[in-house]
Amino acid sequence: MIGRAAHRALIAALFLFLLAPVVLVIPMSFSADAFLVWPPSGFSLRWYTAMWRETKLMEAARNSILLACLVCAATLVLAMPAALVLARGRFRGREALVALLTAPLLLPTIVLALALLILFVGYGLIGSWPGLLLAHLLVALPYGIRVLMTAVSTLPPAVEEAASSLGAAPWRVFRRITLPLMLPGVAATAAIVFLVSFDEVVISLFVVGPELTTLPVAMFRYVESRTDPLVAAVSALLVLLTLSIVIVLERAVGLGRALGK
């Protein structure tokens, strides 16, 4: 019996450990203190009001939202046809192509970031919108292809075959049959790619410029120089955003399956 209670306590402690940093930023964001002090001497909304006056962070947040939307759209346009071919096609070299297209996920982001920095400097892409979009595509595209491939491979091919045997052109089969059937998968891909781009920090850190930066980079720089509860307020909002996307994902396809594991 004692063994059982100890086991329960261990599991509870491990859960607390895992969730503590994400959960604790929320009470900290209501701190009334000027520094990171636990327990806060009082609670207030001062950091939530101070946050909006931090123009650099707010501008970076706008950039990040716009960038994540652009990355989402570009990824879907590029990954959808590729995923259809790779999930359905039976040709030589298919697996090598999948490995090539998803390889950036396996490599250290810091190495990818450095490689992009060196190339981008030569083309004047540092701190530019096209540069940031391309840099984010490097990590977003592999995710997009992987999640969409899973979505395609769970579709019953018989429906599409029926449509084409009744004389529908390939584009029409895709638009009327395939796309509607895989809409949950597309939604999952869009949500994951949005988060990947919105949270991406290492690669962004190398390719942003003084005029154009993203929210995670601005937060990184802020935390590097100052430790006050302001970032806790921003973090609390980001945790809420993530939570709502997680709920949407879980409802649409199931989180475990969406992450392709």
Add this chain to the structure above:
Amino acid sequence: MRLPGLLLGPALLVNLAIFIAPMANLAALSFHEARPSGGVGPGPTLATWASIAEDEYYVELVTGSIGVALGVTVLTLLAGYPLALFIHRAAPRWRNLLMVACISPLLVSAVVRTYGWMVILGDTGLVAAMLRFLGMAKPPRMVFNLTGVVIALVEILMPTMILCLLAGFGRLNASLEEAAASLGAPRWRVFTRVVLPLSLPGVLLGCLLAFVLTVSSFITPKLLGGGRVILLATEIYDQAIVTLNWPVAAALSVLSLAVFGLALLLYGRLLRVVEA
């Protein structure tokens, strides 16, 4: 070009432009030398590689980073295994909720999670307050040193580890455990003889990912280490952004890729052993 080629073309083109070309360029750059005046000299030369091989600082950097990564991997496995097993055995209606709770931190930015650890481990943070409450006059420092970095990395890598372990537990059959138990095996014996061996492929994959992700971790050592914890990734950043010595940064990148390659080789070997 037939239809499949046309459909794959755009994605492959983008891959070539932002993955293959920059990586090849990076590898080539390690065979150049940084000029004292700044900029990169004409190559090819082995000077950069020679200077790294001779400098004890870099040798220690690589072995130190590998050591930290191994330590973090073992701790992540120890922390993740009981949780994953608990989730695997939970009743179906709880399992989904527990899994979402375990995996969702994966989707929260590394900056936010590292900041959360600063709130907990900082000099005026939660743990220090608790230790003071328990009567410790001067709690040990847990930020701006390796302790804090390791604690945070273990937590940050736990969701990945748990995902891999859960995939591995898929082969685990409750009836096998029951059979062993009904034949009189004590609980620890059922664990070491049935549960653990069957879960080894998942353990190996989780360890590979945890190791690889620690070697390439940057945000956590940079923020929680406060410049005092120097690992391969933070050194690559400093050389590239602060010192502006791109050839050295490129060579260190190639080195960390080599560490990755070795880890993958070892993983393949071990996987064949445990599956045999």
